[in-house]
Each structure stands twice: as structure tokens, then as C-alpha cells.
Amino acid sequence: xxxxxxxxxxxxxxxxxxxxxxxxxxxxxxxxxxxxxxxxxxxxxxxxxxxxxxxxxxxxxxxxxxxxxxxxxxxxxxxxxxxxxxxxxxxxxxxxxxxxxxxxxxxxxxxxxxxxxxxxxxxxxxxxxxxxxxxxxxxxxxxxxxxxxxxxxxxxxxxxxxxxxxxxxxxxxxxxxxxxxxxxxxxxxxxxxxxxxxxxxxxxxxxxxxxxxxxxxxxxxxxxxxxxxxxxxxxxxxxxxxxxxxxxxxxxxxxxxxxxxxxxxxxxxxxxxxxx
Amino acid sequence: xxxxxxxxxxxxxxxxxxxxxxxxxxxxxxxxxxxxxxxxxxxxxxxxxxxxxxxxxxxxxxxxxxxxxxxxxxxxxxxxxxxxxxxxxxxxxxxxxxxxxxxxxxxxxxxxxxxxxxxxxxxxxxxxxxxxxxxxxxxxxxxxxxxxxxxxxxxxxxxxxxxxxxxxxxxxxxxxxxxxxxxxxxxxxxxxxxxxxxxxxxxxxxxxxxxxxxxxxxxxxxxxxxxxx
Numbered sequence: 153x154x155x156x157x158x159x160x161x162x163x164x165x166x167x168x169x170x171x172x173x174x175x176x177x178x179x180x181x182x183x184x185x186x187x188x189x190x191x192x193x194x195x196x197x198x199x200x201x202x203x204x205x206x207x208x209x210x211x212x213x214x215x216x217x218x219x220x221x222x223x224x225x226x227x228x229x230x231x232x233x234x235x236x237x238x239x240x241x242x243x244x245x246x247x248x249x250x251x252x253x254x255x256x257x258x259x260x261x262x263x264x265x266x267x268x269x270x271x272x273x274x275x276x277x278x279x280x281x282x283x284x285x286x287x288x289x290x291x292x293x294x295x296x297x298x299x300x301x302x303x304x305x306x307x308x309x310x311x312x313x314x315x316x317x318x319x320x321x322x323x324x325x326x327x328x329x330x331x332x333x334x335x336x337x338x339x340x341x342x343x344x345x346x347x348x349x350x351x352x353x354x355x356x357x358x359x360x361x362x363x364x365x366x367x368x369x370x371x372x373x374x375x376x377x378x379x380x381x382x383x384x385x386x387x388x389x390x391x392x393x394x395x396x397x398x399x400x401x402x403x404x405x406x407x408x409x410x411x412x413x414x415x416x417x418x419x420x421x422x423x424x425x426x427x428x
Numbered sequence: 429x430x431x432x433x434x435x436x437x438x439x440x441x442x443x444x445x446x447x448x449x450x451x452x453x454x455x456x457x458x459x460x461x462x463x464x465x466x467x468x469x470x471x472x473x474x475x476x477x478x479x480x481x482x483x484x485x486x487x488x489x490x491x492x493x494x495x496x497x498x499x500x501x502x503x504x505x506x507x508x509x510x511x512x513x514x515x516x517x518x519x520x521x522x523x524x525x526x527x528x529x530x531x532x533x534x535x536x537x538x539x540x541x542x543x544x545x546x547x548x549x550x551x552x553x554x555x556x557x558x559x560x561x562x563x564x565x566x567x568x569x570x571x572x573x574x575x576x577x578x579x580x581x582x583x584x585x586x587x588x589x590x591x592x593x594x595x596x597x598x599x600x601x602x603x604x605x606x607x608x609x610x611x612x613x614x615x616x617x618x619x620x621x622x623x624x625x626x627x628x629x630x631x632x633x634x635x636x637x638x639x640x641x642x643x644x645x646x647x648x649x650x651x652x653x654x655x656x657x
Contacts, residue, residue, distance in 0.1 A: 181521055181522065181524055182521075182522055184521065185518050185522050188518075188521070189507060189510065189514070189518050192510055192514055193509050196509070265483075266480070266482045266499060267482075267498050267522050267523075268481035268482060268496075268498065269522060269523075270522065422484060423484045423486065426439070426483070
């Protein structure tokens, strides 16, 4: 007894080096397949399924917004606390959750590398795209919702908000790729990232405006790349009365360097990977 | 034609390195079937993974002049939280193959019935084996890499696999790796023994088998010829 549905002719052409166009098509397909697989694995088909992608970060953000509003957190500016919390905490989602998703991401997915077109970088990228989508949806939907109920204004300069958001995402992705690749080599990465990300959180610019800090402290805080991103997002949102402090050149230099180091690291671990 | 040239692979072990493949070279022509014998841990599976492109060699090249499968084995690389159907969809996406056609084929071949829509973690090992094999057959290749595929499955399923792989696809090239000498003998037209990083090629099975037996230290039982190795 055989299955009539199975065909007899090779559907694949002999292998050769694909053109750039073909390579991009393969890349898109593979990342989409990994992304759907990851989303299904994480959220399943029960209750609201895929919607958890942005409902989960929304719950976090609303919770933090509520807490900060109730405790009247001192943030040293005239920006309404709701808007302040939304821009601040949404930014944290980008730079903190992306590395969290990539650290130790490779190990459970190793068998996928049996399929030649699936590369280590693809596994990371699929997770990062998913994380970016979730954080962005959450940020957008809450921004619209808070505006509709009159808690905050629409951004003064939408393009600047988007620019700042992308810079934060870029930094988050580069950091995630770097730590994700490094975590293959040492389990210390996971052990240290959790406390570090907690410790950096209060310094990351989410809970204060740089302008409100003493002058001496500003220089130190601005060493952290994510602070620049949050400041740009807030300048875009609140315009001149945000008094943002940032250096675009600095944050881009850091993100580029980190991206480069991350790709080097991924290249370095590739020959060491042993698929069981 | 698959051209394997000077493949070298070492793995780190405590206090040094172990050379698994030491400058291995060979060609595989379309339709030819190479059987590789070797002890456990000789590097057979490593060689298959490197030829498939899943793992990198330390040195040497593999030129794939025809389409080459992923290493087929009954274990399968399933995400067990996903359903059989989801796993088929994933493979279809990766290989740009028609999902609707594939799911029909897998349904007919694997005979999982309603379980096709249940998470793979609820499957028995036999069901997983059937799903894995059916999934291996939905994407067509010119050369199949087969790693110890004879191990699992009941007799009827074994027959179906036999027909699907060795009768319907008799025109394809194959590399079959196994420590089951009879399986290799029945399905291949030339042979190699992998030992200490080197491949010893033989066109005749008995030559390869004699060498293999010598290497694993197999000696015939003193009083009977019926014992199996």
C-alpha cells in the first residue's frame, strides 16, 4: 500500500549558488516559517492566541502606568505621567525583552539546523521580529487608546517618534544578537543578564528625563545608549517641552559596533555548533 | 554529482581533540547508492550532517551538484507543542512546497487520523516515526541522506517505507549510514567503511563487511554459524 499523493519526480533543481534575488526569497520564506512556528509555540491556539503577542506587553505597560500614576512618581518634568509612563515603559520592552528572547534561544531550536536553509541568524531574527511586532503594536494601541480617553495628546512629531523607536529597536536587536550568540558559549550570560537588566532599568531613562538630573549625573547616564533612544521618542511625542538630551551619532555608533560584533560572534559559534 | 573533497572534522574532547574525519574525499554519481559502515561514534552521522550542509567541516568542501535531502532519521526535528499539521506546514514553507498537497500525502501515508491535528507530544513513538517518515517523503530530492532509518516501526510500516523510498525512488542517489550491515547490503551498490577518520571503499559488500568485522573485533562463534552479529 502506497500513498498516491506522493510524487515521483524531484521537484528541486540541482543546487547552485542562488542569485541575490533568490537568496532574499529563501530568507523571507525561512524567517516567515520560523516566525509562525515560534508564535504558535508561544501563544498556541487557545483563548486569544496570537493576540497575546501585544496584549501581554500592553498589560505590563498599563500596570506600570497605573503604578506610576498612583505613586505620583517624581519625573521632574511637566509631561503628564500617563504619557511619560507609556513612552518610558514601552522603550524598556524593546531593549530588555529582545535579549531575553535570544539568550539560550538556539539550544531548543538546534534540530531545525538540519534544514540547510535555516541558519543560526534566522532563528534569532524570527524571534526579534516577533518581539518588535509585539512591542510596537502595544505602544501604538495604547497611544491611540490613551488619546481617545483623553489621557494624552498625539505625538507632535510622529516621524521623530518612529525614528527614536527604530533606534531603540536597532540597539535592542544588536544587543540581543550579541548576547544570544554569546550565550551559546557561556551560561554566565543568562545568569548575569537578569540582574543586569534589572539594575540598568532605573538608569535607562524610562523613569526620568535626563534634563531633570543634576548636570554631573547627565554625562554618566548618557553613556547608556537606550537613554538616547527614549529621549528621542519623548522629544517626538512632547516636542520642545520635553527638553531632550541625546547624541544621535553616539547611539548609532554604539548600535553599529554592537551589530558588527554580534555578527562576528554568530560567525564564530557556527562551526562549534553540534546538532544532536 | 556530489563531490566531497578533503573533509576534516575534529571535536573537542577533554584534554584535546578527536579527529572524526581525516581528509575524506569521494564522488557520488546520480542514482548511485553508497552504504557506509562504521562502529558507533565513528563519525557516520557527522559525515551525513556535513554533506547535508547542516554542520560545517573544519576543512574541505562539499559540492552539491544535485539537490540533497536533510538527514532522514525517524526521530525527526519536531516542535512537540505543535500539531503534526503545523509541522508539515513548517516544512512546506521552508522548502517552498505546496502545503495543501503535502498535508493530503502525509495524512494518507502516516495514517495518523485525527491525531494529525493534535500536538506531537501526545503521539506514541511509532506515530512520531510515521509522521517523520511521511514528512521526509513530501519534499523530493535527487539524493537522499539516510541515517539509521531501519531502526523503528512495525512490519507493515516498514514495508510501506521500503516501497516509498527504495522502489518508487529507485532512480535517486542515496547515502545510507548504518551499523546494520544487512540493511546496507540490501540497498546499496557500493560500500565504504569509516574508521579512524578514513573511508575505505569497496564495490563488493563482502570485502567491506570483512574489513568492518575485523575492525569491530567480531569473531564467529566457535560452534555454530547461526549467530547474528
